[in-house]
Amino acid sequence: MNYDDLITLGIAFGLGLLVGMQRETVDNKMAGVRTFTLISILGVVSGFLAREYDNPFIIPMFGIAITTLMVVSNVIKLKKLDEPGVGQTTEVAALLIFAIGAYLVMGNQIIGVITGGVLAILLYVKEHLHGFVDSLKKKDFAAIMTFAGISLVILPILPNETFGPLDVLNPKNIWLMVTLIVGISLLGYFIYKWMGKKAGMVSNGILGGIISSTATSVSYAKKSKDGKSGGKLAAFVIFLAVTVSLIRVMIEIGVVIPNKLPQMILPFIVLFIFMAALSAFIFYRINKDPAMDKMPEPKNPAQFKSALIFGVLYGVILLMVAFAKEEFGDKGLYIVSIIGGLANKDAITLSLSHLIERGVAVSMGWRLIMTAVLSNLFFKILIAAVLGTRQLVKWLGLAIVLSILAGLLLIWLWPQGWHL
Numbered sequence: 001m002n003y004d005d006l007i008t009l010g011i012a013f014g015l016g017l018l019v020g021m022q023r024e025t026v027d028n029k030m031a032g033v034r035t036f037t038l039i040s041i042l043g044v045v046s047g048f049l050a051r052e053y054d055n056p057f058i059i060p061m062f063g064i065a066i067t068t069l070m071v072v073s074n075v076i077k078l079k080k081l082d083e084p085g086v087g088q089t090t091e092v093a094a095l096l097i098f099a100i101g102a103y104l105v106m107g108n109q110i111i112g113v114i115t116g117g118v119l120a121i122l123l124y125v126k127e128h129l130h131g132f133v134d135s136l137k138k139k140d141f142a143a144i145m146t147f148a149g150i151s152l153v154i155l156p157i158l159p160n161e162t163f164g165p166l167d168v169l170n171p172k173n174i175w176l177m178v179t180l181i182v183g184i185s186l187l188g189y190f191i192y193k194w195m196g197k198k199a200g201m202v203s204n205g206i207l208g209g210i211i212s213s214t215a216t217s218v219s220y221a222k223k224s225k226d227g228k229s230g231g232k233l234a235a236f237v238i239f240l241a242v243t244v245s246l247i248r249v250m251i252e253i254g255v256v257i258p259n260k261l262p263q264m265i266l267p268f269i270v271l272f273i274f275m276a277a278l279s280a281f282i283f284y285r286i287n288k289d290p291a292m293d294k295m296p297e298p299k300n301p302a303q304f305k306s307a308l309i310f311g312v313l314y315g316v317i318l319l320m321v322a323f324a325k326e327e328f329g330d331k332g333l334y335i336v337s338i339i340g341g342l343a344n345k346d347a348i349t350l351s352l353s354h355l356i357e358r359g360v361a362v363s364m365g366w367r368l369i370m371t372a373v374l375s376n377l378f379f380k381i382l383i384a385a386v387l388g389t390r391q392l393v394k395w396l397g398l399a400i401v402l403s404i405l406a407g408l409l410l411i412w413l414w415p416q417g418w419h420l
Contacts, residue, residue, distance in 0.1 A: 009044055011109065012101045015116035016040025019097055022123045023090055039066060039094050043101020051105060059102045066098055089126075093119060147186050151179045169315055177350050178311040180255060202283070205237045209244025213345075216241040217380050221388035231391025232286040235384075238392075239282060239399045242380055243275040249349050249373060256353035263419040264356075264366040267410045271370070274406045278399050314347040321351050333360075337368045341375025348372040367411045374407045 020036030046062040049055070070091050096119055104112040158172040187210065208216030217238045224234035250268050254261045317340045324332030333355075340348030349369050356365035377400050384392045 005048065005105075008104050008109065009041065011113060012040045012044040012104055013037060015100060015113070015120075016097055018120045019093060019116065019123065022120055023093070036094065036097055040097045040101045042066070043098040043103075044105055046098075047102040047105025050102075059106075063095065063098060066094065070094060089123070093123060143186055147179075147182055150175070150182060155179055165319065169318060173354070174311055174315055174318075177314050177347075178308065180252070180350075202240065205240025205279070206244050208237060208241030209247070213238075213241040213245040213380070214383070217383045218387060221384050221386075221392060224384075224388040224392040231389045231393075232282075232395050234388065234392050235395035235399065236279065236282045236286060238380060238384070238396055239275070240279045242377060242400075243272065243279050245345070246272045246275070246373065248346065249369065252346060252349045253353050253369070256350060257357045260356060260362055260365075263362045264369075266419055267366060267370060267414055268373075271373075271403070271407055271410060275399075275403050278402060282395065282399060313344045314351060317344075317347050317351040318354070321355055333364075333368055334371055337371040338375045341372030342379050345372060345376040363416060370407055370411055374404045377404055377407075 016037035016039060017033060019040075020033035023036060024032040042062060043059075046059045050058040074091075097116065100112050100116050100119070103115075155172065155175050158175050160170065160172040162170045205216075208220075220234040220237045224231045246268055250261075250265055250272075253264060253268075257264075317336070320336045320340070321333065324336045328335075333352075337348060337352065340351065349372060352360075352365060352368050352372065355368075356362060360368075381393070381397050381400050384396050388396075
């Protein structure tokens with residue numbers, strides 16, 4: 001007995017049951033829990049037959065038979081019901097669950113299970129999806145189309161080879177980093193759409209770190225002039241945003257060099273925990289002010305112009321890093337890290353990650369990225385000093401100086417063998 005086939009049959013039974021139960025809950029007249037389970041099992045059986053008799057036509061013939069049955073069923077429904085539904089969701093779901101059943105036999109079972117699970121979830125969240133689409137504004141659709149264009153249209157056609165001086169500028173690689181930044185910004189914006197208007201100070205800081213810690217710093221530095229406690233409140237939101245932005249740094253490292261992430265991430269986790277503790281301390285030292293509760297809505301969800309500027313900076317920093325490495329060695333890279341951190345933390349992080357991928361020692365690489373992070377923290381103090389109040393500079397400056405000192409100690413004292 002082939003127990004693998006029994007397992008496949010059991011998976012198909014479970015997926016059909018899951019999708020059928022969802023269709024049953026919406027009082028669907030076309031197919032319910034029994035029908036979807038039978039269709040899923042039929043898909044598996046057709047796969048078994050096609051495999052056993054080495055006949056590729058068996059599966060499509062069963063698919064055509066199911067389609068014919070659904071057409072006949074719809075014709076009967078049109079004649080018997082006064083106001084029959086015109087949606088095709090159930091019919092498409094039935095064909096898909098049949099195809100999934102067959103694919104469980106002929107293809108990759110993991111992909112089949114994931115597809116069946118996604119199908120069930122999509123059917124279940126129908127009302128939520130409709131509500132979400134209805135809530136989208138014109139700029140939201142523009143942002144989604146922008147991301148689709150740069151990721152699905154432009155990215156695949158760019159050449160994947162290096163050009164220019166020092167042979168480090170790869171158009172596909174640079175555009176991939178632009179796509180990553182636009183994707184993160186878009187994700188942060190839609191999290192804002194979901195919870196931003198109800199968000200308090202903590203949520204504002206978290207959203208600010210996801211969307212843009214620099215934009216949050218500028219916005220709340222200006223708001224620090226509102227009321228007597230505005231400086232302390234703004235300091236908390238800004239500092240929490242820069243704390244959360246460390247997660248962005250770790251994600252960016254993981255995207256570029258996932259195989260080296262375990263060797264690099266631990267110092268950043270320690271710094272994140274230290275800064276999160278400082279954020280909690282600031283939170284409990286201030287009083288909540290309702291006037292500060294509203295998160296300013298990003299004007300451009302995809303932040304495409306900012307991402308293009310980022311792409312240019314990223315290319316420039318790639319050249320700077322390669323030049324410094326060639327002319328000045330390791331000391332030159334630390335200078336580039338400091339300058340790059342002031343300009344754009346994401347760009348320097350991704351540039352240095354690619355440098356590590358090309359052979360720079362991991363122990364030095366994470367220290368260079370940490371240096372850039374600390375430089376960017378110092379830049380937030382400059383923003384507060386120029387745009388904010390003395391109270392903001394006092395509270396934010398103290399927290400950031402302590403964080404910079406902690407980061408410098410990590411760079412100096414971190415043992416060579418400590419990693420995940």
